[in-house]
């Protein structure tokens with residue numbers, strides 16, 4: 369069986385009685401598209417932002433020919449293997465999550481083949497992002513549902529991909545969803561998220577939306593009629 373299809377083990381994740389903030393990693397916490405383009409250039413290839421996909425948009429710098437899908441898939445895997453030499457945090461995610469961690473549990477949910485978890489763990493730890501990490505290529509909605517269960521506590525999910533936000537929306541109705549993506553040429557082709565999903569300009573804005581949500585929830589708990 370392909371490891372990506374195996375049921376994700378979340379039994380080691382211990383949540384406290386606090387709100388839960390689930391963050392995607394690539395292009396939300398760590399830069400992905402920019403360093404991936406530099407990585408491709410270092411190998412004599414180029415990514416052309418012609419649509420919101422990697423496959424079909426990588427060409428050889430030597431002759432301009434499109435790389436086959438299988439080759440692009442292999443390059444993505446090799447990039448994840450080499451991520452510690454290429455990927456850096458998106459500013460100011462480190463200080464923002466540090467502040468948010470005073471009032472919420474934070475968990476990274478990364479859509480990356482699980483065999484690169486140790487590489488990603490080392491990279492996140494090296495920049496002070498020591499929050500728990502789950503790597504899975506399965507839909508994110510059922511994972512967030514399994515993590516949060518029926519807890520009567522706020523839950524928040526941040527991702528740059530509309531399909532992940534929609535998956536969580538479908539499975540965890542009460543979740544605050546935040547669409548956060550880099551202002552890159554390829555993200556201009558990104559499918560837009562449903563209208564009721566909040567769009568954050570950057571991490572400062574995302575923190576404002578989260579703090580507002582947590583404050584509103586506290587008011588409701590103190591005064592359910594509010």
Ligand SMILES: [Mg+2]
Nearest residue numbers: 392394395528
């Ligand atoms: Mg992402």
